[in-house]
Amino acid sequence: DAGITQSPRYKITETGRQVTLMCHQTWSHSYMFWYRQDLGHGLRLIYYSAAADITDKGEVPDGYVVSRSKTENFPLTLESATRSQTSVYFCATQGDPYEQYFGPGTRLTVT
Amino acid sequence: SQQGEEDPQALSIQEGENATMNCSYKTSINNLQWYRQNSGRGLVHLILIRSNEREKHSGRLRVTLDTSKKSSSLLITASRAADTASYFCATYTGANSKLTFGKGITLSVRP
Numbered sequence: 001d002a003g004i005t006q007s008p009r010y011k012i013t014e015t016g017r018q019v020t021l022m023c024h025q026t027w028s029h030s031y032m033f034w035y036r037q038d039l040g041h042g043l044r045l046i047y048y049s050a051a052a053d054i055t056d057k058g059e060v061p062d063g064y065v066v067s068r069s070k071t072e073n074f075p076l077t078l079e080s081a082t083r084s085q086t087s088v089y090f091c092a093t094q095g096d097p098y099e100q101y102f103g104p105g106t107r108l109t110v111t
Numbered sequence: 112s113q114q115g116e117e118d119p120q121a122l123s124i125q126e127g128e129n130a131t132m133n134c135s136y137k138t139s140i141n142n143l144q145w146y147r148q149n150s151g152r153g154l155v156h157l158i159l160i161r162s163n164e165r166e167k168h169s170g171r172l173r174v175t176l177d178t179s180k181k182s183s184s185l186l187i188t189a190s191r192a193a194d195t196a197s198y199f200c201a202t203y204t205g206a207n208s209k210l211t212f213g214k215g216i217t218l219s220v221r222p
Contacts, residue, residue, distance in 0.1 A: 031208050042199065042214035043154075048207070056207065090153055098142055098203050100210060102153030 003027075006103040013081050014111055021076045021106050023091030029101075031094035032074040034058075034066065035103075036087040043090070049074055063074050081110045115200040115213035117144075123219040132186040132216045134200030135180075140206040143176055148197045148215070153184050156183075157198075190220045 004025045013019045023032065034046040045058030047066040055066050063085060065077045078085055088107050092100040118133045134143070142161045146154040160176045160183065161165045167174050172185040187194055197217050203209040 019188060027182060030210075033209075035212075036184050040214070043212040045211075048209060050208070071144070092154075094208055097159070098208070099144060099145075099156040100154075101156070101203075105151075 004091060004093055004101055005105040006089075006104060006106050007105065010107050011098065012109045012111060016080050019078045019081055019108070021078075021089055021091075021108070023074045023076070023103060025072050025074075025093045025101075027093060027095065027101075028071055029093035029095055030069075030071070032068070033092045033094070033100065034064075034074070034076045035090045035092065036088050036089060044085060045068075046076065046089075081108075083110050086110045113192040115202050115211060117198070117200055117216045119216060120214075121217045121219075123221065125221050126190060126192055130190050130194070130220070131139055132187075132198055132200075132218070133168075134183045134184045134185070134213060135200045136183075136200075137181065138202075138204060140176055140178075140202045142203045143174075143211065144201045144203065145171050145172075145174060145183075146150055146199045146201060146212075148199065150196070154199065190218075192220050192222045194218060195220045 007022045033048045035043045044060050049055045049068045088105050090105050091103040115134050115136045144159045145157045148154045158169045171188045176183045197215045199215045201212045
């Protein structure tokens with residue numbers, strides 16, 4: 001089915017571990033985004049990508065790494081997870097004209 | 112930092128009443144968008160208004176934009192229990208196709 005999917009939906013990991021959150025879209029939209037959502041902060045942009053092999057930092061990029069080798073995939077990696085990275089993570093794509101389409105989210109808990 | 116600031120933070124109304132939510136922003140924009148988020152789900156795009164538009168309608172939604180005051184309002188008419196959700200305004204300045212989200216308004220519609 002067309003759309004945007006995220007995996008896993010829920011993840012519990014320990015401090016210091018590396019974890020990768022996956023995002024996949026079937027629309028071939030150029031732009032893709034990663035946000036984190038925390039109480040009191042709303043949505044904050046972590047990284048975004050304008051096309052395959054083009055990525056850029058958002059508002060809160062520290063501790064995260066992204067890659068985009070294919071248009072349809074935009075994984076987000078936490079290199080060494082910290083408790084402050086406990087959050088809900090949303091991936092989004094941008095369609096025409098400017099609206100964004102969000103995935104269902106990944107709830108990450110770092111213990 | 113947040114570009115959009117929604118007001119009020121929380122709103123509780125009776126089914127059938129109208130709900131009005133406000134958003135203020137700080138810098139010049141290309142367009143302003145409203146999104147809805149049901150509990151535990153991703154954001155869903157509701158409506159977009161461009162900087163050269165003053166009012167736009169979509170079903171029971173009416174959005175206004177006052178660029179001189181840097182503010183927007185979202186009106187939901189004849190509210191339903193199913194409208195219970197968080198609502199976010201997001202501003203698009205045209206720079207790198209990024210949206211900046213406010214912290215959101217929690218709307219509760221009592222049956």
